[in-house]
Amino acid sequence: MPQILLRPQLDQLPAFGLKTGDVTTLMSAEDFRARLLEAIGQARERICLTALYLQDDEAGHQVMDALVDAARRNPELAISVVVDWHRGQRGLIGAARNDGNAAWYREVCEAHGGIVPVYGVPAQTRELFGVLHLKGFVIDNSVIYSGASLNNVYLGWRGRYRFDRYHIIECAALADSMYDLVQRHIIGNPAVHRLDLPNPPATKAIRREIKEFRANLVKLRYDTSGATALPGTLSVTPLIGVGKNNPLNRQVCQLLASATRRVVICTPYFNFPRPVSREIGRLLRRGVTVDIIVGDKTANDFFIPPDEPFKAIGALPYLYEINLRRFAKRHEKFIADGSLNLHLWKHGDNSYHLKGILVDDRYTLITGNNLNPRAFRLDLENALLFRDPHGELSAQNEAELANILTHCRKVERAGDLESVRHYPEPVKKLISRLSRVRVDRLLYRIL
Template sequence: MESPHPPLARRLARRLLPLGRRLKGGPESLPAFAVPADAITTLEGPAAFRAALFDLIAQARRRIVLVALYLQDDQAGREVLDALYAARAARPELEIEVYVDWHRARRGLIGKAASEGNAAMYRDYAERLGDGVAVYGVPVQNRELFGVLHLKGFVIDDAVLYSGASINDVYLGRHGRYRLDRYHLVRHAGLAGSMADFVGRHLRDSEAVRRLDRAPLPATRDLLLEIRHLRKQLQHAQYTLPHEPVPAGSVAITPMLGFGRNDNRLNNTLLMLLRHARHRVVLFTPYFNLPRPVRATIGHLLRRGCTIDIMVGDKTANDFYIPPGQPFRKIGLLPYLYESNLRRFARSHRAHVERGQLNLWLWRDGDNSYHVKGLLIDDELAVITGNNLNPRAWVLDLENGLLLRDPSRQLIAQHEAEWASLRHHATRLADYHALDNPRRYPAEVRKLLRRLSRVRLDRLLNRLL
């Protein structure tokens, strides 16, 4: 008998049921680059991130490889392209490559009029200034719904500028508003080479990856076979790492890749790090929608007596929040869905919250937004990543991250300063009653939540978003 489920539902089910395996050994068993502590800098805020990016571009001599979800057609995006073309004009031998998500680059912004997207800007620059800046579109899935290029990291000569931020006005702090992320600069030839080599081998050389700065562009449906091959390759791809022991006194940095539900190295490593936590975990996520294995591990850590801090953005600091008085669109439901998740979590762990073992922090700073993600564990481990620590990142998007293992605790001052800076605009929840009760949500939100709950689509949305 033919299944009553449509093909789309079957494909979603296959991709959203996470599998995986436990990694043997602990963090010290992972191969890593030995990096001097003074080669690692934590940058504070979008302005410092923007300044570092433009300084590195201006000083580049050999290569620039920028990887982000998108490079937007706005002032900041054009400033970055201007800087890239100026660097190429000054040094014609400089190799410049930009990688963005194929689907995201070819559509307009959500809620805006239909357009050719950012790809039109890339073509305009190439027509006016030549093809010295190659912009590639990476389709890691057939549809944006199923997953996107969510790799992060800018490699400029022997430096890695790593952040979860993409490139647009709000990420770079233009026009008086910003979207907060984390920002780290690592100067190390081996790490930079490994990350640039991965992009060349697995993205640039793939038949599915096409230049967005050239016309005409093929339709996605004409690339389905190539996308399938790329997806299979990425499920087994990893960064090239040394296998020599890391000398005492160095910081061990392991770049990690994650894609798909089977044997996802990044996911498995994140779970291993959490399971090995002894005293303290600080977890950052912009959207409170933790994957089930992460929630289960947090529950286990709490029962073991670990102290856990989780910082999320207030619903008003969400990208999709629609202030009262503005026309409501369905996408504006998302901040309320995430807040409802957090309220249920806080209620189920209210005893841990009351005794201060579980600290839930809400970040808010005016009309700015929050995009921070990653982990700090036991003063010795840090994960900087673009992974939102949600089900979509867990099984659909192509993700990466850097694990910093610092047994001599040379970076502890940087980590504590970063954590203190983030708490400056955050409030600790006394209990779950500090969050809005869904009964007080706007009428349009309550109506949509009831509809979704009635047909259990709220669970599917939590897995997709």
């Protein structure tokens, strides 16, 4: 597709108009938690929290307690919590088998009369093949958007954090569109059941409903009939997609293809899907500067320190680093001439979970999409695309970028990254075994 056509296409997407002051960028997990709790406490009409999970831990309890208090103060307040069906009914990876957060949801329901309903959404019949990965909390006419879920590490409890991006958008039309999609097209579906009530159905018992729901999700779109943005003004478009070649995937690729000067990409798991890799290659050949910010393997949420018992899931950060090393080697001439800049984020024992794209100080994509094959094929994802023709958000974007880069080191060559021979012995053995039977290629597609 000729580049000259791409920007008009992006600019013709229906969008909700914004003023500069309608968008606030937060810089830390602690600020995110404080603003979320403050917004819940001040809510008057509606609260809808949509996340992969709401965890049974201190920060999760703080959020739930705030919701319960808000419901008690205002019985007319419409509250819903929406989480992934599968993730809500299992424990943490590597933990003993249990009922997961659903057991806690039921305790809260019993104690408080079900005033905070928690809905489990099955985006697929098995968690391995797709989860609810929608982001965005609607509180009255505000949208609080982050890739973060709701637990201790995402909310910066007692100083330790999983770094993400955090934005607050004051836009009633956007809030209405995001709220309406969840309430009308997700919560109301027969495949969706409350996890805070006793005896939710077994997944096997609702397989047919889940398959029909999945088919409906493919056609799901945000209602933008109330779009008010005028051409050439600051605006935002909500995007949603699930499955191969969905509208969100296409807009991500068009966004990259539209760049003329600079692209910044954040991803926690370095494993680009083929269409994204292809667009990055084209950008570099056109002379566009590309900055990619990814977490160091030790800042990956699956990383297991070498002095702790090894589990197979702990090989994932090393697989991502192998991918990054291959990418750096393949593009070494662009690294050498400064058109490709690879940044590794690391800050103590904290972890990295940033996603999103900035293009030419003109477009900003905030999303929970990991920009990996799983996100492009399996999970239900969404994003907000800001069009900013006059650079009204540039100061915020640059401040956020500077904040991110504070704890980054630049990769000058592929040799700056560890090779397999330096990995801990259990990791080397597992990677060798996976490579021999080519299972690693499958893993890259589903994890």
